[in-house]
Amino acid sequence: MIRRLTTAALLLTVAPAAGAAQTADLVLTNGLVRTANAAQPRAEALAVTNGRISFVGSALEASRLVGSATTVVDLEGAVVIPGLIDSHGHIGDLGTFLRNVDLFGTSSEQAVVDRMLERAAEAVGDGWLLGRGWDQNEWGNTAFPTKASLSAALPDRPVSLERVDGHALWVNQAALDAAGVDRDTPDPMGGRIVRDANGEATGVLIDNAMEYVLDAIPPLTEAELREGVLLAQQELNRLGLTAAVDAGATQEQIAVMEQMALDGELTFRNFVMVLGADRPSLATWLSRGPTGWIDEGRSMRVDAIKISADGALGSRGAALLEDYADEPGNAGLLLLSPDTLRRIADAAAEAGFQFNVHAIGDRANRIVLDVFEETLARHQLTDHRWRVEHAQVVARQDLPRFAELGVIPAMQAIHQSSDMAWVPDRIGYSRSLGAYAWRSVLDDGAIVPGGSDFPVESADPRRSLYAAVTRQNDDGWPAGGWFPEERMTREESFLSMTLWGAYATFAEDEIGSIEVGKLADVVVVGDDYLTMPEDEILDLPILMTLFGGEVVYASDEWR
Numbered sequence: 001m002i003r004r005l006t007t008a009a010l011l012l013t014v015a016p017a018a019g020a021a022q023t024a025d026l027v028l029t030n031g032l033v034r035t036a037n038a039a040q041p042r043a044e045a046l047a048v049t050n051g052r053i054s055f056v057g058s059a060l061e062a063s064r065l066v067g068s069a070t071t072v073v074d075l076e077g078a079v080v081i082p083g084l085i086d087s088h089g090h091i092g093d094l095g096t097f098l099r100n101v102d103l104f105g106t107s108s109e110q111a112v113v114d115r116m117l118e119r120a121a122e123a124v125g126d127g128w129l130l131g132r133g134w135d136q137n138e139w140g141n142t143a144f145p146t147k148a149s150l151s152a153a154l155p156d157r158p159v160s161l162e163r164v165d166g167h168a169l170w171v172n173q174a175a176l177d178a179a180g181v182d183r184d185t186p187d188p189m190g191g192r193i194v195r196d197a198n199g200e201a202t203g204v205l206i207d208n209a210m211e212y213v214l215d216a217i218p219p220l221t222e223a224e225l226r227e228g229v230l231l232a233q234q235e236l237n238r239l240g241l242t243a244a245v246d247a248g249a250t251q252e253q254i255a256v257m258e259q260m261a262l263d264g265e266l267t268f269r270n271f272v273m274v275l276g277a278d279r280p281s282l283a284t285w286l287s288r289g290p291t292g293w294i295d296e297g298r299s300m301r302v303d304a305i306k307i308s309a310d311g312a313l314g315s316r317g318a319a320l321l322e323d324y325a326d327e328p329g330n331a332g333l334l335l336l337s338p339d340t341l342r343r344i345a346d347a348a349a350e351a352g353f354q355f356n357v358h359a360i361g362d363r364a365n366r367i368v369l370d371v372f373e374e375t376l377a378r379h380q381l382t383d384h385r386w387r388v389e390h391a392q393v394v395a396r397q398d399l400p401r402f403a404e405l406g407v408i409p410a411m412q413a414i415h416q417s418s419d420m421a422w423v424p425d426r427i428g429y430s431r432s433l434g435a436y437a438w439r440s441v442l443d444d445g446a447i448v449p450g451g452s453d454f455p456v457e458s459a460d461p462r463r464s465l466y467a468a469v470t471r472q473n474d475d476g477w478p479a480g481g482w483f484p485e486e487r488m489t490r491e492e493s494f495l496s497m498t499l500w501g502a503y504a505t506f507a508e509d510e511i512g513s514i515e516v517g518k519l520a521d522v523v524v525v526g527d528d529y530l531t532m533p534e535d536e537i538l539d540l541p542i543l544m545t546l547f548g549g550e551v552v553y554a555s556d557e558w559r
Helices: 059-063 093-101 109-122 147-153 171-177 210-216 222-238 250-262 279-288 340-349 362-379 401-405 413-421 423-429 438-444 461-470 490-496 497-503 532-539
Strands: 027-029 030-033 045-049 052-057 071-074 080-083 084-090 129-136 159-163 168-171 191-195 201-207 241-249 269-275 300-308 354-359 389-391 406-412 522-525 542-547 550-553
Touching: 027 059, 027 210, 045 059, 052 059, 059 497, 084 461, 084 497, 093 129, 093 241, 093 250, 109 147, 109 159, 147 168, 147 171, 147 201, 147 401, 159 171, 159 550, 168 210, 168 362, 171 201, 171 210, 191 210, 201 210, 201 250, 201 279, 210 542, 222 241, 241 250, 241 300, 241 497, 241 542, 250 269, 250 300, 269 279, 269 340, 279 300, 279 340, 340 354, 340 362, 354 362, 354 522, 362 389, 413 461, 461 490, 461 532, 490 497
Parallel strands: 027 071, 030 080, 084 241, 129 159, 241 269, 269 300, 300 354, 354 389, 389 406
Antiparallel strands: 027 045, 045 052, 080 522, 159 168, 168 201, 191 201, 522 542, 542 550
């Protein structure tokens, strides 16, 4: 236990050390520093000067860097780790989620309706009602809901509810009317309007068909977008996250975040992927090229493009080599053709962008790896660090290709713990052997940068770290883990949220480990993740988050 510290004890100013050649702005001392640096894996103290780490070593040596203006934090045995990195999330979506109705954890269709009725009572008027997080797989019946219940409860206001994975919408009749969707509306390429036996839309739209409704929803204002980013970064800092990859931002979101970065408002390193589905924005960025760091504080860069090859497994939109086991005749959706994917890959290579593709099903992963192999050879790219986002279900023979091609599988451990209860029913036992196969790709020589895909899943990195080493849900099920041979070691999972995340964004020289010269993004926690009992990981106390040496979050104990 860490003793509750008063402000005076936490921020103690002491006299200069005799004969000190230089002094630091901040010293964290008398604790355990887990550096994620193989050359110096642990220390007792660190110092910060001008926002960068200036010393890592013993408490005695650190004391020589203390001057009259140095702030000293006595850790009293607490643990310092590198600022955690979420390698795949959605900043704008997290901000929107925090502003709209939270449907995570709902146990039935009626429970969702009840939450929307509560919001309608609070938000008077006739505007759209929005929510996210429903998952029919948690309701005891994996059939999609229909518009009937929403329309009966809220007949006059359009309601649009994103599924947990963001790859399906459940809407009422008012929303379909506002979007102009009726029995004659065609399914777009890469999308499906779920219909009843009479051909009428049931109220669920999958993948590209979602655009009919999304285009009808009034866009967020600049002020609302900014508010969402502020809410999102407050949540990230509270959870010990000092960097995140925004896996597909719109031009409007990028413009707001760019201005916030230039104004010094961002308190996390924001690595933005341009949303390739926004074709006008994609064309603009391909012409403009990567930005590198756009601000002196190094809080944002736009150096990657993200395209989606298929949908999600939960909504049966992930593209499979064979039909879904629980829906014969459906092998999922390809959201764009291989030729289109190839053209965008060529353009990204020519413009100097990192190219990252969402692929969940085994068919989508094979197509993406084929396109990557051809394109990388054609452009003779070496240190490209192109990524496959998610890589959830991969044919066993394709798993070694990640390492062979130098392609990074950006896999989110928490997806496995959320999905495992229904995955064998959806794709069968044999394909489950190639699902969420972290150990296999690691043994082949690839790295796995970790993340959460927030707000699809909780942004809490403790849940991702726990899932990575246990392959269990938060309740410890199943005993021994789901296909436990695919677990990560404690050290690998630690690297997945630190140094590997930095490497996957070309930022390993700046962040990801506690080393002299790197940006002072660190987190103080109440126990040693590398040695603490597995069943306590979810409750690891996050005491303080520092971004560039500045405190951006402190728990009640440490204020």
